[in-house]
Amino acid sequence: MSRRGTGPRLAVNPITCLAHGMCAELLPEYVKLDEWGYPILNGDPLPPDLVAHAKRAVADCPTLALRLDPTS
Numbered sequence: 216m217s218r219r220g221t222g223p224r225l226a227v228n229p230i231t232c233l234a235h236g237m238c239a240e241l242l243p244e245y246v247k248l249d250e251w252g253y254p255i256l257n258g259d260p261l262p263p264d265l266v267a268h269a270k271r272a273v274a275d276c277p278t279l280a281l282r283l284d285p286t287s
Contacts, residue, residue, distance in 0.1 A: 222260030224284045225269055229253070232280035241272040254281070 225245055227238075234252035244265060245257040261269050266283075273281045 228280045
């Protein structure tokens with residue numbers, strides 16, 4: 216997994232997350248779920264065509280645990 220690039224990245228607060236799995240449903244290209252339903256994030260910068268989808272996943276997170284970190 217490459218960490219190069221300058222796009223925004225997804226991040227999750229593991230304490231706030233309650234494993235609803237909405238993020239994986241809305242952005243399966245970047246979020247997988249572990250065996251307990253908690254998100255495992257890709258970590259790569261988001262390509263421009265997925266930023267809008269990532270923003271929706273962040274907005275729809277029931278516990279507000281998902282965030283979009285600005286360009287690194």
